[in-house]
Amino acid sequence: YELLIARFPYRMIPRLPPKKIGMTDHFINQRRKALTRFLSIISRHPVLRKDPISQFFFTAEVNDLHIHMRDKFKNVLDEFVTNPDKSTIESELKMVSGDVTGMKQELVRMLNSASVLRELSERWVARTREASYDLQLYSNELSVLAGEGQTVSAWSLHKGDSWSKLREGMRGIAAQFSNLSDRVGRQRVEEEAGVVDNITLLLDILQGVKDLIDRREKGVNKEHQQAFNRIQQLKKQKGTMAARSGGTGDSGIQERIDQQESLINNIGLRNNFSVLCVHWEMKLVYTYLSHFAIIWDAFLRSQISSHHDLSDLWNGTKPFVNIMMAAQSSTPISVIPAIAPPSEHYSGPNFYDI
Numbered sequence: 001y002e003l004l005i006a007r008f009p010y011r012m013i014p015r016l017p018p019k020k021i022g023m024t025d026h027f028i029n030q031r032r033k034a035l036t037r038f039l040s041i042i043s044r045h046p047v048l049r050k051d052p053i054s055q056f057f058f059t060a061e062v063n064d065l066h067i068h069m070r071d072k073f074k075n076v077l078d079e080f081v082t083n084p085d086k087s088t089i090e091s092e093l094k095m096v097s098g099d100v101t102g103m104k105q106e107l108v109r110m111l112n113s114a115s116v117l118r119e120l121s122e123r124w125v126a127r128t129r130e131a132s133y134d135l136q137l138y139s140n141e142l143s144v145l146a147g148e149g150q151t152v153s154a155w156s157l158h159k160g161d162s163w164s165k166l167r168e169g170m171r172g173i174a175a176q177f178s179n180l181s182d183r184v185g186r187q188r189v190e191e192e193a194g195v196v197d198n199i200t201l202l203l204d205i206l207q208g209v210k211d212l213i214d215r216r217e218k219g220v221n222k223e224h225q226q227a228f229n230r231i232q233q234l235k236k237q238k239g240t241m242a243a244r245s246g247g248t249g250d251s252g253i254q255e256r257i258d259q260q261e262s263l264i265n266n267i268g269l270r271n272n273f274s275v276l277c278v279h280w281e282m283k284l285v286y287t288y289l290s291h292f293a294i295i296w297d298a299f300l301r302s303q304i305s306s307h308h309d310l311s312d313l314w315n316g317t318k319p320f321v322n323i324m325m326a327a328q329s330s331t332p333i334s335v336i337p338a339i340a341p342p343s344e345h346y347s348g349p350n351f352y353d354i
Contacts, residue, residue, distance in 0.1 A: 012209045012281040017031045056073075103213070107210050125195075128188040133181075138177045140174075146167040169321065173320045198298070
């Protein structure tokens with residue numbers, strides 16, 4: 001990561017996932033996904049993937065890879081210095097439109113919206129996970145209730161078969177609920193892989209470009225301003241000395257001014273190159289944003305397929321419910337309360353008023 005930042009300070013480099021002591025299984029799984037996204041973005045980037053640093057990382061078969069990479073690329077120069085055709089920077093810059101400040105504002109807007117969409121998707125997946133878990137709990141408890149327990153006397157059952165029918169129905173419903181749980185669980189996997197993970201990939205890219213713009217503001221912009229302020233001080237100092245001596249001033253100051261102007265020209269060219277890189281990386285962002293169509297297509301397909309399967313499973317539960325309803329209707333036990341409420345036409349004493 002540090003080598004890529006040093007080599008490509010004006011390119012989108014996604015953040016590496018953090019480490020921490022005492023990592024849980026969930027944290028390890030999320031970090032593994034983040035590393036996979038990091039490598040996927042680097043391997044698909046039109047510039048980064050062709051660089052010797054990336055190619056060495058993906059192809060070298062050595063132990064202690066990070067040590068070998070640090071030694072091999074410790075004196076690496078950045079992309080601007082090794083650019084063989086700096087003369088085209090100005091002409092290429094004229095072909096693009098939009099200022100970096102405006103692009104950053106647009107980027108922040110996209111980043112905020114994508115963050116909200118991921119949060120909503122994560123909550124959706126969490127509800128699906130809970131539904132799958134609860135359906136399995138239903139299945140477990142119905143299985144327990146319908147299981148072979150202590151022998152019940154025939155007198156308690158009124159010599160009928162209603163309880164056995166009820167148990168038969170509950171066992172069937174328990175099996176259906178287990179199937180429902182499995183199907184909802186598969187739906188959760190589809191939603192997480194097709195929606196949440198892909199939105200997170202877009203977030204990694206958007207955050208990487210924002211980090212690029214922040215690096216540029218803290219780096220080349222700051223250097224350019226410092227060099228400009230320095231040359232203004234030198235020119236002011238030269239004028240003051242010339243006024244005092246009645247001449248042209250110290251030739252040493254003029255030499256320093258010339259050096260500073262050369263530095264400013266070089267920084268200016270670097271600044272233009274960085275602006276051009278930001279435009280190139282924003283173009284890559286819009287290419288990836290087209291993946292929203294793929295994301296919502298995956299989401300739609302998952303919902304349609306899941307609801308179709310779930311509808312069949314729910315309908316498959318009806319025969320077992322019918323068995324239970326038939327057993328309930330044949331039971332000799334009256335469901336009429338022992339003491340019924342008085343009729344509207346009853347004029348005698350009211351039990352509920354006692």
